Amino acid sequence: xxxxxxxxxxxxxxxxxxxxxxxxxxxxxxxxxxxxxxxxxxxxxxxxxxxxxxxxxxxxxxxxxxxxxxxxxxxxxxxxxxxxxxxxxxxxxxxxxxxxxxxxxxxxxxxxxxxxxxxxxxxxxxxxxxxxxxxxxxxxxxxxxxxxxxxxxxxxxxxxxxxxxxxxxxxxxxxxxxxxxxxxxxxxxxxxxxxxxxxxxxxxxxxxxxxxxxxxxxxxxxxxxxxxxxxxxxxxxxxxxxxxxxxxxxxxxxxxxxxxxxxxxxxxxxxxxxxxxxxxxxxxxxxxxxxxxxxxxxxxxxxxxxxxxxxxxxxxxxxxxxxxxxxxxxxxxxxxxxxxxxxxxxxxxxxxxxxxxxxxxxxxxxxxxxxxxxxxxxxxxxxxxxxxxxxxxxxxxxxxxxxxxxxxxxx
Numbered sequence: 350x351x352x353x354x355x356x357x358x359x360x361x362x363x364x365x366x367x368x369x370x371x372x373x374x375x376x377x378x379x380x381x382x383x384x385x386x387x388x389x390x391x392x393x394x395x396x397x398x399x400x401x402x403x404x405x406x407x408x409x410x411x412x413x414x415x416x417x418x419x420x421x422x423x424x425x426x427x428x429x430x431x432x433x434x435x436x437x438x439x440x441x442x443x444x445x446x447x448x449x450x451x452x453x454x455x456x457x458x459x460x461x462x463x464x465x466x467x468x469x470x471x472x473x474x475x476x477x478x479x480x481x482x483x484x485x486x487x488x489x490x491x492x493x494x495x496x497x498x499x500x501x502x503x504x505x506x507x508x509x510x511x512x513x514x515x516x517x518x519x520x521x522x523x524x525x526x527x528x529x530x531x532x533x534x535x536x537x538x539x540x541x542x543x544x545x546x547x548x549x550x551x552x553x554x555x556x557x558x559x560x561x562x563x564x565x566x567x568x569x570x571x572x573x574x575x576x577x578x579x580x581x582x583x584x585x586x587x588x589x590x591x592x593x594x595x596x597x598x599x600x601x602x603x604x605x606x607x608x609x610x611x612x613x614x615x616x617x618x619x620x621x622x623x624x625x626x627x628x629x630x631x632x633x634x635x636x637x638x639x640x641x642x643x644x645x646x647x648x649x650x651x652x653x654x655x656x657x658x659x660x661x662x663x664x665x666x667x668x669x670x671x672x673x674x675x676x677x678x679x680x681x682x683x684x685x686x687x688x689x690x691x692x693x694x695x696x697x698x699x700x701x702x703x704x705x706x707x708x709x710x711x712x713x714x715x716x717x718x719x720x721x722x723x724x725x726x727x728x729x730x731x732x733x734x735x736x737x738x739x740x741x742x743x744x745x746x747x748x749x750x751x752x753x754x755x756x757x758x759x760x
Contacts, residue, residue, distance in 0.1 A: 368380070368381050368391065368394040369394045369397055369398055371398075371401055371402070374402055374405060374406035374407065375402060375406060375407045375408075375409065376397075376398035376399075376401050376402035376406065376407070376408050376409070377398075377409040377411060378391070378394050378395055378398045378408070378409065378410050378411065378415075379411045379413065380411070380413040380414050380415045380416070380435065381394070381416070383414070383416070388416050388418075388440070389416050390416055390417075390418035390419065390440075391415040391416050391417065391418075392416075392417055392418055392419040392421060393419075395408075395410065395415065395417075395421065396421060396423075399423050399426065399429075402429065403423065403425075403426045403427070403429050403466075404425075404426065404427045404428065404429065405427065405428045405429070406428075406429055406430075407429065407430045407431075407432070408429060408430075408431045408432070409431075409432045409434070410431075410432065410433045410434060410435055410437075410477075411434055411435060412434045412435045412476070413435045413436070414435065414436050414438060415435055415436065415437045415438065416438055416440065417437050417438065417439045417440060417461070417462075418440040418442065418445075419445075419449075420446075420449050420450060420451050420460075420461055420462070420463075420500075421461070421462045421463070422451055422462075422463050423462075423463065423464050423465070423466075424463060424464075424465035424466065424506060424507065425465065425466050426464065426465065426466030426467075426468075426469050427466050427467055427468055428467070428468040429466075429468065429469055429470070430470045430472075431469070431470060431471040431472070432472055432474070433471065433472070433473045433474075433476075433477035433516065434473075434474065434476050434477065435476070435477070435478075436477075436478040436479075436480055437477075437478070437479050437480065438480040438482065439461060439480065439481050439482060439500075439502075439522065440482075441482050441485050443485060443486065443489055446461065446498065446499070446500050446522070447496075447497075447498035447499070448498065450498050450499075450500035451463050451500075451504075453501065453504050453506065453527060453529055454529070455527075455529065455558075455560050455582070456495065457495070457497050458495075458501060458523075458524075458527070459497075459498055459499075459500055459501065460500050460501040460502075460503070460504040460527065461481075461500035461501065461502060461503075461522065462502065462503050462504065463504045463506045464503070464504065464505055464506065464508060464511075465505070465506040465507040465508045466507075466508060466509075467508070467509040467510050468509075468510050469508060469510070469511045469512070470511075470512045470513075471511075471512070471513045471514075471516070472512075472513075472514050472515055473514065473515040473516035473517070474515050475515045475517075475538070476515075477515065477516045477517065478516075478517045478518075478519060479502055479503070479516060479517070479518045479519070479521070480519050480520060481502050481518070481519075481520050481521040481522040481543075482520060482522070483519075483520030483521050483522050483543050483551065483554065484520055484545065484546060484547065486499060486522045486523070487545045487547065487549045487550065487551050487552070488547055488549050490549065490552060491549050492549045492550045492552055493552065494552060494553065495553060496553075499522060499523045499553075500522050500523055501522070501523050501524040501525075501526070501527045502518060502521045502522060502523070502524070502525050502526065503525070503526050503527075504526070504527040504528075504529060505526070505527070505528045505529065505531045505534060506529055506530060506531070507529075507530045507531065508528075508530075508531040508534065509531065509532050509533055510532075510533045511531065511533070511534045511535070512535050512536075512537075513534075513535070513536045513537070513539070514536070514537045514538050514539075515537075515538045515539075516539055516540075517539075517540040517541075518539070518540070518541040518542065518543070519542055519543070520542075520543050520544075521541065521543045521554050521574075523553055523554065524553065524554065524555040524556075524557070524558055525541045525543070525554065525555065525556050525557060525572075525574070526556070526557040526558075527557065527558050527560070528557060528558070528559045528560070528562045528565060529559075529560045529561055529562060530560075530561045530562065531562045531565075532562060532563045532564050533564045534562065534564070534565050534566070535566040535567075535568075536557070536565075536566070536567050536568075536570075537566075537567075537568045537569050538568075538569045538570075539556075539569075539570045539571075539572075540570070540571045540572075541556050541570070541571070541572045541573065541574060542571075542572075542573040542574075543573070543574050543575065544573060544575070544597075545575070550575060551574065551575040551576065552575070552576065553576055554574045554575055554576050555574060555576050555577040555578070555580055555599075556570065556572035556574050556577070556578045556579055556595070556598070557579055557580070558577070558580045558581075558582050559580070559581050559582060559585040559588060560582040560583055560584065560585060561583065561584045561585070562584075562585050562588075563585065563586045563587050563588075564586075564587050565585070565587070565588045565589070566588075566589050567579060567588075567589070567590045567591070567593065568589075568590075568591050568592050568593075569591075569592045569593075570592075570593040570594070571593075571594050571596075572593065572594070572595050572596065572598060573595075573596040573597050573598070574595075574596075574597065574598050575597050575598065576598060576599060577598060577599035577600075577602045578593065578595035578598035578599060578600050578601070578602070578626075578629075579593060579595070579600075579601055579602065579621070580599070580602040580603075580604065580605075581602065581603050581604070581616055581619050582604065582605070582606065582614070582616075583606050583612075583613075583614030583615065583616065583642065584614060584615050584616070585616050585619070586615070586616070586617045586618050586619075587617075587618045587619075588618070588619045588620070589619075589620050589622075590619075590620065590621045590622070590624070591620075591621075591622045591623050591624075592622075592623050593621075593623075593624050593625070594624075594625045594627065595624065595625065595626050595627065595629060596627045596628060596629070597627075597628055597629060598626070598629050598630070599629065599630050599631055599634070600624065600626035600629045600630075600631060600632045600633070600634075600657070601621040601624050601626070601632065601633050601634070601649060601652065602631070602634060602635075602636065603616055603619065603634070603635040603636070603644060603647060604616075604635055604636035604637055604667065605636045605637060605638060605667050605668070606636070606637040606638065606640065606642060606644065606678060607637045607638035607639065607640020607641065607642060607676065607678045608638040608640055609640070610638065610639065610640040610641060610677075611641070612640075612641075613640075613641045613642040613643075614637075614640065614641070614642035614678065615642050615643050615644075615645075616642075616643075616644050616645075616647070617643070617644075617645045617646050618645075618646045619646070619647050619648070620647075620648045620650070621633065621648070621649050621650070621652065622648070622650045622651055623650075623651045624649075624651070624652050624653070625652075625653045625655065626652065626653065626654050626655065626657050626660070626690075627655040627656070628655065628656045628657070629654075629657050629658070630657070630658045630659070630754065630755050631657065631658065631659055631660065631661075631662045631754065631755075632649075632652055632654040632657045632660040632661065632688070632690075633649035633652045633660065633661055633685055633688055634661060634662040634663065635647070635662075635663045635664075635680060635683070636662075636663075636664055636667035636754070637664065637665055637666075637667060637676065637678050637680070638665075638666060638667060638668075638669065638672075638676075638678075639665060639666050639669075639671060639672025639673065639675055639676040639677075639678070639703070640676065640677065640678050641677045641678055642677075642678045643678065643679055643681070644678070644679070644680040644681065644683070645680075645681045645682050646681075646682045647682070647683045647684070648683075648684045648686065649683075649684065649685045649686070649688060650684070650685075650686040650687055651686070651687045652685070652687070652688040652689075652690075653689060653690045654688070654689070654690030654691060654692065654718060655690055655691060656691055656693055656721055657690065657691070657692055657693060658692070658693045658694070658755045658756055659692065659693075659694070659696050659698075659699060659754065659755060659756055660688065660690070660692050660697060660698065660718050661685060661688065661697065661698035661699070661700070661716070661718075662698070662699050662700070662754060663680065663683075663699075663700040663701065663702065663708070664701055664752065664754070665678070665680075665701060665702055665703040665706075666750065666751060667754065670750070670751035673701065673703065673750035673751055674703050674704035674705055674733075674750060675703065675704075675705050676703035676705065676706055677703075677705070677706060678703075678706065679703075679706040679707075679708070679709070680702060680708045681708065681709050681710045682709070682710035682711075683708070683710065683711050683712075684711075684712050684714070685712070685713050685714070685716050686714045686715065687714070687715045687716075688713075688715075688716045688717075688718065689715070689716075689717045689718065690718060690719075691718065691719055691720065691721045692718050692719070692720050692721065692727065693720075693721055693756070694720060694721075694725070694756050694758055694759045694760070695720045695722075695725035695726065695727060695728055695759040695760065696727075696728050696730065696756060696759075696760055697716075697718035697720075697727040697728060697729055698716075698718070698728075698729045698730065698731075698742070699730045699748045699752050700730065700731045700732065700734065700742075700748055701730075701732045701733070701748040701749065701750055701751075701752050702732060702733040702734055703733060704732075704733050707733040707734060707735045708733065708734045708735065709734075709735040709736060710736070711734050711736070711737070711740050711742060712740050712741050712742070713740060713741040713742045713743070714741055716741075716742075720759075725759060728745045728746060728760070729742060729743050729744050729745050729746075730744070730745065730746050730747060730748035730752070731744035731746075731747065731748055732747050732748045732749070732750075
């Protein structure tokens, strides 16, 4: 009996140690085998791998199912190559995540996985899959907005010189990615899909949001999310987004900005190019509160709208309809170039700028949006645009303050 017990202990020890293999500066993690009872937790082995090989090393997550039962906070990585060949599946313990997810400062948001440092490469080779078991969150949240503790899947935090490529997300818990206090970040070939199969909508499953970051390069994404696809938030500069197809989303978004009003939000030098927006709320748009800051030098080019509720939309008082004409957050030098396709209703564009800080430097070039019904005449509504007559914007009427972001029919 004693020998059998010792053999059992040895077998368990071998199983645990086999989950992490260290060879020089390379750490390879294999997932623990799932038994018939409680699912295993691979988080400790993954964290140990980054502890041993996260500086001037390589971390390899092999093929198979990794069960993530704890937060992962990795803020001091340096010159590390990360290879992910398998699936990361976050646990269904909602109460744990609500209690333990990591604060990321912005609007009381939090995250399940935070990565920071410099010289970080994360490659998924088209095989890596992040499964947030989001349906549990959508049902638990009951279409509420911004539930405290509901975790972002992956956050880059004070990260510099980062490359992320070839990862698929399915059913994210909250935002898929968040880029904060970071610079020189390239994210390519990402596939994201969060879709509810119940009466409750996903809500807040953005593809990515940037904040207090610069030199961000996004290319070759496919996103289905039910909220903002790519959102550029406060104090983001030099952001280049190209070759992205957004489904059921807010598509290419600047904002929201200006909340709280006592903290200035600046967004400058942003380009969205070759973006397709399919069955989305908006296509190429800017949303601010009546706050402070500046939006400047924004280009929306080669935007294709496919059955988009209201393709071009600019507002100075998003969500609140308060202070629409008292905003201290001017919007300047915005270009819409080659924006084509179909609007769900007869409003192709609705632009309401603050009367106290009119928009300036706006221009349309080859903007051709046709209502989906094939018979309605498209309307372009404009208010408080300096230099409008020479802008190329074919304003057909004024845009009232508090004009809705989404419409329910022709207006």
